[in-house]
Amino acid sequence: MxxxxxxxxxxxxxxxxDSKCLESPKYTCALGGALAVITNIDRFVPIIHAGAGCGTNQMLSFRSGGGNQGIGYINGMITPSSNLSEKEVVFGGEERLAQQIRATIDLMDGDAFMVANGCIAGMIGDDIEAVVRGFTEEEVPVAYVNSSGFAGNTYLGYEETLKSLINQLTKEQDIVKGRVNVFGFVPYQDIFWRGNLSKIGNILRGIGLDVTQVIGDFSGLEGVRRMSSAELTIVVSPWVGLGPAKLLEEKYGIPYLSFPNLPVGPQDTTEFVRLVSKALKLPARRINKYVQQQERxxxxxxxxxxxxxxxxxxxxxxxxxxxxxxxxxxxxxxxxxxxxxxxxxxxxxxxxxxxxxxxxxxxxxxxxxxxxxxxxxxxxxxxxxxxxxxxxxxxxxxxxxxxxxxxxxxxxxxxxxxxxxxxxxxxxxxxxxxxxxxxxxxxxxxxxxx
Amino acid sequence: MSKKLTQIAIYGKGGIGKSTTTSNISAALSVAGYKVMQFGCDPKSDSTNTLRGGTYIPTVLDTLREKNVVKPEEVIFEGFNGIYCVEAGGPAPGVGCAGRGIITAVQLFKQKKVFEEYDLDYVIYDVLGDVVCGGFAVPIREGIAEHVFTVSSADFMAIFAANNLFKGIHKYSNSGGALLGGVIANSINEPYAKDIVDDFVDVTKTQVVEYIPRSVTVTQSELQGKTTVEAAPDSKQAQVYKKLAEKIANHTESKVPEPLGIEELRNWAAKWGETLLALQSGEVRSAAEKI
CATH class of the missing domain: 3.40.50.1980 (Nitrogenase molybdenum iron protein domain)
Known part of the structure; x- marks a missing residue:
């Protein structure tokens, strides 16, 4: 090599x-990324449509490797799963999924339900969209994300889930001045995701903005729906989160900017603040005052x-x-x-x-x-x-x-x-x-x- | 001690007359005194119809779907002359995984040692078309069938499917997989049809086991829900099937075929395309051109 x-x-x-065999790769699969997002939206209930064990595997990886963070509302061992077996592999798992969604809605208290599929459902080609469509009359929304493990890693799962949320749960609405979305922090994969989001949120609120972070706060379904009313999407990564940011631009004309690294310390944080301020044309006096205070x-x-x-x-x-x-x-x-x-x-x-x-x-x-x-x-x-x-x-x-x-x-x-x-x-x-x-x-x- | 069981898999493109040929081989072997089981490996589940008066039987997978444990007698049905008929079955078109279904059904029979208990001479697998995925390759893997035969007409698509099967056999030949007995050339009426199949077996280093002409007797028999061997045992066509069955019964040594690469196959087909065109326009290109 x-x-x-x-x-x-x-x-x-x-x-x-170009090694074809990885030793200890630094991420899990797309299903992991999907679950990392869904389980951290307040009162969202994930439904795994995959083989038995897929969910446990993700939980173990994230719980131990992700900074030993405990479970949220519905997460870990209590996550509902269709636990596909040979019968579903041969005949398709759509009926089993419908049954699982029904039972979950009946038994679990949530503001929204979201199906994330694993490899088996992807391989046999279950029409998850059609199954989910059967639940449109429910009082709470049921969404889904195609997160077949073979499709990619945690980062892909994160982006696909946000994109699915945008496509399925948001609609065109008036833009609220000063409202911004923040993407780029993948729960557990970024062990500091919670603190990072909260800190970036505080900085943005400090310069007078209204921040939608969707995950890791109590905004829940309301936060998800708010995404389409933002004036700007801020991606704090050179690439993670650009997918959903571009989708918001395509669908609702919401522009985005990407700050290529985590702003650590005064120099980069000021650069970040100035970039956002410029994009939103925020009053220079307010920003200068904020920057001076913080830098001092x-x-x-x-x-x-x-x-x-x-x-x-x-x-x-x-x-x-x-x-x-x-x-x-x-x-x-x-x-x-x-x-x-x-x-x-x-x-x-x-x-x-x-x-x-x-x-x-x-x-x-x-x-x-x-x-x-x-x-x-x-x-x-x-x-x-x-x-x-x-x-x-x-x-x-x-x-x-x-x-x-x-x-x-x-x-x-x-x-x-x-x-x-x-x-x-x-x-x-x-x-x-x-x-x-x-x-x-x-x-x-x-x-x-x- | 039970007698030696021979397991044979018959592959071929859909609609080529694979089930017709397989059922006639089963019928002919049975008439010759062998204990035979025909195992249909096609989600359409109609492989054994002409052995059972044109009727469908419950499939292994349908039964397995209803309950978790399946007893062999629930899915094995006697047909013409005591032939045991089994259909693997499969999911409805467009859902699930038919390939995995074949694996499940075949493994169930293997686990339950059904073949040994029924004291069979022959198990003949009638396998759907092309080797599209691992599931359809199961009869040629894992020490199930010993010999594979492929039914092919002179139609290029049928030959492409046969070539794909050869690739599958070639792949598993090093790990104890089944080897190729030869090609059963079906619907061979025109002289050029025989030439095409002969040339194909020649370039892929295999052989033609039997040439089966297209015959209205087959259609008439099938309309009665029967094999030709059953409905018209004295017909010329029945004799062809009996001869084929005899050859298969006497067949001992199978080989690894040498499938053509994609480019080779295209060139081979293009060459024959030109020949057929010349034939239509009256040009003489066979051995007769030397006269």
Whole structure:
């Protein structure tokens, strides 16, 4: 398995191998992405149309790898499932699904029900739309998403579910000035999704906007329906969430913008705020005042942390392994504002080819000519080979990289999926104070490693 | 100790006369004194109709759908001359997975050791058309059938289907799958039809087991809900089927065919297309052109 090199930017880029067999991939399947969304919309009841075990598998992966986050309203072991068996494989699972939807509506209290199918239903070609259409007379809406596992990974499931919600549960309505949708945070796959969404929401509310995040708040069905009344959709990722954002533009003419990384620390957060303000033509005075207040607080706190950072090493070499938005956001803060030296960045969410230049461009203009090696790699074995030859003292990665770090006495902090050894509820590195939170988390380990 | 059971699978494009041929082989083997079971592997479930006076029988999968446990006697029905008739059945068109249905039905019989208990000489699987997915390849996999025969006319589509079957056999030949006994050339009336099939078996390194002419006797028999062997046992056509059955009974060694690649098959068909066109316009291209 040779590595193909591409010297098309000043960073040294190595593309991932074309290996057909992945070791410990960093995500689950489309069904996982679908369930991650549905189970985090308030009072939405998911109905899995898949083989017995599919749901349990997702729950186990997310519960353990997603920062040990507990279940929501209807989630985990109580998720209704059609549990397809051989009989349904041969004769089709449509009747079984209809039965399961009926029973779920009768037994469970929810504001909406949403079917997510797995591989079996996709392979045998069950007409889920037709089955769901049979429930249009119900008092509560029944939606569905085609999330056959073989169709793609968690990110695809996330996007397809949002698209299905837009197509099935929203309709044309008046645009509400100052209302924005926020996409890009995939529950569990982004272990900080809840804190990230909440922080980004607070920033946007801070500049006078009305935020619809759909997941992770109490907006529920109302939040879903609100999507079509937004003035703008904000995607906080170079690629995750662009699908539903484009659909909203196509269907309702709602424009979107993509901020290519998680804004970590004052510099990028201000850039984010200014980009949104420009798109919505918000009054400059209000924005300037907000930015000044926030930056003053953030740099004051950064000063406090600065002493200890400088005391140990002003150019601490750091490795980062995460999805594109998180990896780029964290690395930009560490290099541009904390004075550290990221030496290697492994991006493990398999971003589409067309956004890779954008991702690279964000790592190309770092302070003091810091030029980390950037690698797009989803295979854990290959990824570790890259890390083995890299020089770093701190590694911000997933739990899978913990053991290699321990052997070398390096400081390890889980910031990406799967994160088994960390409980995450509201933690976030986003926003003006996000960089400080990151420094606190890993510098604590660095100052007192034993 | 039970006698040696031989399992045979007969494949071919839909509508080519596969079930007609299979039922006549079963009937002829039975008349010759063998204990035979015919196992229809087609969701249409009409393979054994002419062995049972034109009637349909409950299928394995339909029975399995109603209840979880199926007893062999619930799905095995006696037909002409004591032939055991079974239909695998399958889902309604457009739903579920018919291929998985075939797997389920065949595995059920294997698990319950039905073939051994019925003390059979022959089990003949009549399998739907092309090898479209893994399910339809089941009779040639997993040590079920030993010999495969394919029914084909000189029609190019039938030959393409036969070539696909050869690919399936080729694929499983290294893992204990069934091997090819040969081609049963059906509806062979025109001289060029024989030439086309002969050429095809030649390039794919196999053989023609028997040439079966198109005959109105077959149609007449089927209208009575019978095989030709049953309805017109002394007819010329019945003799052809009996001869075919005898050859199959005496057949011992099957081979791995050499299917044509897509491009090769296209070129082969194009060459024959030109020949047929020349034939229609009166040009002499056979061995006679040397005269």
């Amino acid at each position: 040779s590595l193909r090199s591409a010297e098309n930017t000043s960073n040294k880029i190595e593309k991932e191998t 607080q953030a740099y004051y706190e950064l000063d406090i942390a600065g002493d200890v950072c400088a005391q140990f090493s002003t150019s601490l070499p750091i490795a980062a392994v995460a999805d594109s938005a998180t990896a780029v956001g964290v690395v930009r803060f560490l290099a541009n504002e904390a004075g550290f030296t990221p030496t290697i960045v492994v991006i493990n969410d398999d971003p589409p080819e067309e956004v890779r230049e954008t991702i690279l461009s964000r790592l190309n203009d770092l302070r003091a000519n810091v030029k980390p090696k950037v690698i797009f790699e989803v295979d854990n074995y290959e990824l570790n080979k890259h890390l083995a030859t890299a020089y770093y003292r701190v590694i911000l990665a997933s739990s899978q990289e913990r053991f290699a770090a321990q052997e070398e006495n390096q400081i390890h902090l889980s910031i990406s999926y799967p994160a088994f050894e960390r409980l995450v509820v509201n933690d976030t590195y986003a926003g003006y104070g996000g960089g400080i939170a990151l420094l606190e988390d890993f510098m604590t380990k660095f100052i007192m490693p034993y």
